[in-house]
Amino acid sequence: MRIDIITVVPELLASPLNESILKRAQESGHAEIHVHNLRDYTDDKRRTVDDYPFGGEAGMVMKIEPVYRCIEKLKSERDYDEIIFTSPDGITYNQHEANRLSLMKNIIILCGHYKGIDYRIREHLITREISIGDYVLTGGELAACVIADSVVRIIPGAIGDEASALTDCFQDNLLAPPVYTRPAEFNGWKVPDVLLSGNFAEIEKWQDEQAYERTKALRPDLL
Numbered sequence: 001m002r003i004d005i006i007t008v009v010p011e012l013l014a015s016p017l018n019e020s021i022l023k024r025a026q027e028s029g030h031a032e033i034h035v036h037n038l039r040d041y042t043d044d045k046r047r048t049v050d051d052y053p054f055g056g057e058a059g060m061v062m063k064i065e066p067v068y069r070c071i072e073k074l075k076s077e078r079d080y081d082e083i084i085f086t087s088p089d090g091i092t093y094n095q096h097e098a099n100r101l102s103l104m105k106n107i108i109i110l111c112g113h114y115k116g117i118d119y120r121i122r123e124h125l126i127t128r129e130i131s132i133g134d135y136v137l138t139g140g141e142l143a144a145c146v147i148a149d150s151v152v153r154i155i156p157g158a159i160g161d162e163a164s165a166l167t168d169c170f171q172d173n174l175l176a177p178p179v180y181t182r183p184a185e186f187n188g189w190k191v192p193d194v195l196l197s198g199n200f201a202e203i204e205k206w207q208d209e210q211a212y213e214r215t216k217a218l219r220p221d222l223l
């Protein structure tokens with residue numbers, strides 16, 4: 001899978017996209033992530049990517065021309081399944097959407113910035129608008145990292161231990177059961193006996209019950 005991210009702050013994306021699972025997924029060829037600096041698509045000396053809004057409101061607006069040029073260049077090189085814009089007024093991101101995107105071949109993520117983006121970009125170029133939650137970030141870069149991370153880790157083979165991605169929290173609309181590691185007792189706090197029993201049928205039954213009980217208590221809306 002290939003993800004192209006368009007941003008005015010490429011520095012913000014470097015570390016989250018180049019460590020841990022995302023790094024390994026790119027090294028093993030399961031994912032390609034390319035970051036494009038929107039300023040490279042400007043045509044003035046000051047590399048201007050924003051301008052004052054018509055109508056005289058406060059704040060700056062992302063200009064249409066550099067975004068158009070960048071997206072058109074990418075589209076001339078390959079077909080894209082989805083051109084995503086990160087914005088607090090998009091659809092709320094969740095595991096279902098991550099699963100859907102992970103099946104795609106090529107996607108673009110355009111990071112919003114400033115007060116907003118010339119609305120014609122949203123009307124004519126964007127195919128999907130995604131919010132990562134009901135709060136406002138300084139820009140869409142962190143949202144793009146969230147999307148890239150959650151999508152790449154579930155590409156088959158990317159994570160090494162595939163079972164682990166499939167048993168993630170939310171994959172079956174349930175929170176994950178508790179997990180423990182050694183020592184079996186610390187400070188008088190004990191790991192549940194069943195997990196030490198070696199009886200895998202019992203362990204699985206316990207994990208299913210715990211997943212259900214935790215979901216009922218913490219996130220009943222998922223049931």
Ligand code: ADE
Pocket residue numbers: 086087088112130131132133134135136137138139140143
């Ligand atoms: N840009 C600013 N806030 C955002 C949010 N909550 N989700 C996605 N992009 C954003």
